[in-house]
Amino acid sequence: MGEAPADSFLGDFLNGVDLKSKGQETAICVGSKIYVIGGADLESTPLIGVRIFDKSSGEWINPIVLGTKPKLSNSHSAVLLNGDRILVIKGNSNSDDCFWFLEVGTPFIEEQERTYGNEVVAWSKGVLGNVEKPIVISGPSGVGKGTLISKLMIEFPSMFGFSVSHTTRAPREKEQNGIHYHFSDRSVMESDIKDGKFLEFASVHGNLYGTSVEAVEVVADAGKRCILDIDVQGARSVRASSLDAIFIFISPPSFEELEKRLRARATETEEQIQKRLRNARAELEQGKSSGLFDHILVNDDLESCYENLKKLLGLTEGVKTARKTYPELVDLPIEHSVSKIDQKILINCGAAEYHKASNNMYVICLIHFCIHSPYWNSGI
Numbered sequence: 001m002g003e004a005p006a007d008s009f010l011g012d013f014l015n016g017v018d019l020k021s022k023g024q025e026t027a028i029c030v031g032s033k034i035y036v037i038g039g040a041d042l043e044s045t046p047l048i049g050v051r052i053f054d055k056s057s058g059e060w061i062n063p064i065v066l067g068t069k070p071k072l073s074n075s076h077s078a079v080l081l082n083g084d085r086i087l088v089i090k091g092n093s094n095s096d097d098c099f100w101f102l103e104v105g106t107p108f109i110e111e112q113e114r115t116y117g118n119e120v121v122a123w124s125k126g127v128l129g130n131v132e133k134p135i136v137i138s139g140p141s142g143v144g145k146g147t148l149i150s151k152l153m154i155e156f157p158s159m160f161g162f163s164v165s166h167t168t169r170a171p172r173e174k175e176q177n178g179i180h181y182h183f184s185d186r187s188v189m190e191s192d193i194k195d196g197k198f199l200e201f202a203s204v205h206g207n208l209y210g211t212s213v214e215a216v217e218v219v220a221d222a223g224k225r226c227i228l229d230i231d232v233q234g235a236r237s238v239r240a241s242s243l244d245a246i247f248i249f250i251s252p253p254s255f256e257e258l259e260k261r262l263r264a265r266a267t268e269t270e271e272q273i274q275k276r277l278r279n280a281r282a283e284l285e286q287g288k289s290s291g292l293f294d295h296i297l298v299n300d301d302l303e304s305c306y307e308n309l310k311k312l313l314g315l316t317e318g319v320k321t322a323r324k325t326y327p328e329l330v331d332l333p334i335e336h337s338v339s340k341i342d343q344k345i346l347i348n349c350g351a352a353e354y355h356k357a358s359n360n361m362y363v364i365c366l367i368h369f370c371i372h373s374p375y376w377n378s379g380i
């Protein structure tokens, strides 16, 4: 149970008003619950906290908070989106730290609540202009997933970021910790999985592999489109999670060719190759028949497969440099109002002469997740 704030803070909610801001704290009403977002004490709480007031029981709940929490700023606003996510807008923050989503009732949260037997909320950072979905690439070992991903990263370095997985397998000769994988102890990884730090994990070819929430956030924080190289079990878990991704299965031209590639790579022992080939049969079955994947690409000739992958991702000539720029600082004064009209959020910062910046109105488009201001000459 949390500590109840002053009655006046909740008074309006209980009378049906659904947003009230008190500088450091904002409250949003979702069904029978009021989510109070913000730390009570700037000194002792440097991160934005979340408490829930359950109107039906009259009790306070401290939820389990997943994801990276945003740092406090001297003001913030919040607005409910689709009844299951809250957009939190931090004042006086750089545009890369200004927008945060708090999931409160999505299918992902419901599943986590079943697992934990507790109220759960999850933070994720909103990256302006990041309209493209993350890409999940799956397929049997040795089919060429890593090779195709490397080609994308080399050709489009500012567009894609690789989600660095954790694994308990030993590093190969040229693999670097933190770049190819986070090489981990099983006990540490298992404990982090229990603590909800992983988006997905699976036992693959006798080792534990997993994608941490942080691995995906690091890429989003860099304003890049995330690529995940994971097995079919992992792809299934991501499908069931809140990460809205594109799922691509890479298939070999034949089983014999797959075996040839795996042997030619010369990174596994004969016993491990046999194990990977056995698993490959099952993965090929599942990949092609489950309906889990949005696209299946056959990696016969590497260059043709790469061209098909680019086509599928809409990477035609001209997109390499097509990145938008945004205002560096989103300058919200303590007094401001937020409203949602269709797919737009309007932030009114009050009279321009009162507000030290000339930007007294911001408009956030939720479809493309971009921001503009009538006073900001960006050309968006």
Ligand SMILES: Nc1ncnc2c1ncn2[C@@H]1O[C@H](COP(=O)(O)OP(=O)(O)OP(=O)(O)O)[C@@H](O)[C@H]1O
Residues within 6 Å of the ligand: 139, 140, 141, 142, 143, 144, 145, 146, 147, 148, 261, 262, 264, 265, 299, 300, 301, 302, 303, 305
């Ligand atoms: N189209 C292709 N034709 C011939 N060889 C290829 C092709 N694509 C990749 N290869 C080679 O096959 C081997 C396996 O490729 P890669 O390591 O990219 O597979 P992977 O799917 O990432 O495997 P794993 O799942 O085990 O990480 C590498 O030696 C690579 O150079």
Ligand SMILES: Nc1nc2c(ncn2[C@@H]2O[C@H](COP(=O)(O)O)[C@@H](O)[C@H]2O)c(=O)[nH]1
Residues within 6 Å of the ligand: 138, 139, 140, 141, 145, 165, 166, 169, 200, 201, 202, 204, 205, 209, 210, 211, 229, 230, 231, 232, 233, 234, 235
């Ligand atoms: N479910 C997950 N599978 C993963 C992850 N990272 C890698 N993988 C898959 O494991 C196999 C073997 O990889 P290798 O590097 O040992 O050859 C391969 O199919 C990868 O796609 C992960 O985070 N989660």
